[in-house]
Structure formats: C-alpha cells, structure tokens
Amino acid sequence: MPKNTLKYTNGEITVVWKPDTCIHSRICWTELREVFDPLKRPWVNMEGSDTERIMEQIRKCPSGALSYFMNEAPENTGKNHEPVVTGETAEIMEIQIKPNGPILIKTDCHITLSDGTHTTKKGSTALCRCGGSGNKPYCDGTHNKIGFTG
Numbered sequence: 001m002p003k004n005t006l007k008y009t010n011g012e013i014t015v016v017w018k019p020d021t022c023i024h025s026r027i028c029w030t031e032l033r034e035v036f037d038p039l040k041r042p043w044v045n046m047e048g049s050d051t052e053r054i055m056e057q058i059r060k061c062p063s064g065a066l067s068y069f070m071n072e073a074p075e076n077t078g079k080n081h082e083p084v085v086t087g088e089t090a091e092i093m094e095i096q097i098k099p100n101g102p103i104l105i106k107t108d109c110h111i112t113l114s115d116g117t118h119t120t121k122k123g124s125t126a127l128c129r130c131g132g133s134g135n136k137p138y139c140d141g142t143h144n145k146i147g148f149t150g
Helices: 028-031 051-058 140-144
Strands: 006-010 013-019 066-070 093-095 103-105 109-112 116-119 125-127
Touching: 013 051, 028 051, 051 066
Parallel strands: none
Antiparallel strands: 006 013, 013 066, 093 103, 103 125, 109 116
16 A cells, blocks of 8 residues: 555444545545544544445545455455455456547446436547537547647
8 A cells, every 4th residue: 555545444344545646526525524524633534424325435536545445354254455446346448548639438438427417338438638529528529620739
C-alpha cells in the first residue's frame, strides 16, 4: 500500500483511505455524512452506518482513494487482505486516447449519465473529449469540424 494510507475498521470490514489519491469529489461525505465527515477527526466513523451501506458508498468513489476489505482471518480463508477496488470488479480493459479525437473504451462498459440513468455499451465506445459533440457523452465526430487538438 502507498506510504500515506489510513485504515478504519468496524470489526466486520476495514476501510482503506489513500489521501494522495483522493480527488475530493465529496461524494463520500455528501451522501453518507454519518460515516465520512471531513470536519471531524478521525474523519471516518465506522459506527455511523451498517457495513452494507458503507461498502455501497465506497463503491461510488471515483478516484479509488476509498476501498475496503472484509475482516475474515487470512488463516481461515486462505486469502490475503487485499482492498476491494471501488466500483464493479472488471477485467483489465483497454482505453485509448486518440490524438485530437475521442476517448475509446475497447470493451463493454456500464455508463452512468449526468441525469443518473445507466446504460450498457457493447464493444468499443467513443467518448467526446472536445466538448463539442451533439450527442454527449459520446463522440459524434465534431472534433474534426472544430479542429480540436489535444
């Protein structure tokens, strides 16, 4: 684990926080203030909610700064205490940043749109990087028309 890593436990799970990775999206504390409160020390109160709700909230962390692992004894399970990566478990995927073009996700993916709706895209998906697409978040080729570079 990185040098600057903190752990908090309720006996059932351990929450791992990597402050150097945190992008301060505020999702954790705006949606579960009973557990995550940046005005208190320690800022993580593991008694503030039940384990399932804490895990659910951690899965929403966009940076991966928050993760967790179950506190089963390694000698009983044969498993190491490795943090659970936030979000759904996924295979390694290929993402390409096209010069002067879109972001290409080369595998099936789940996308949550800005209005909160979810969609599943199969195969490759091109996401707009130029900001000009008329079909956001997806690329519609506008980057070619507006001379986007990046």
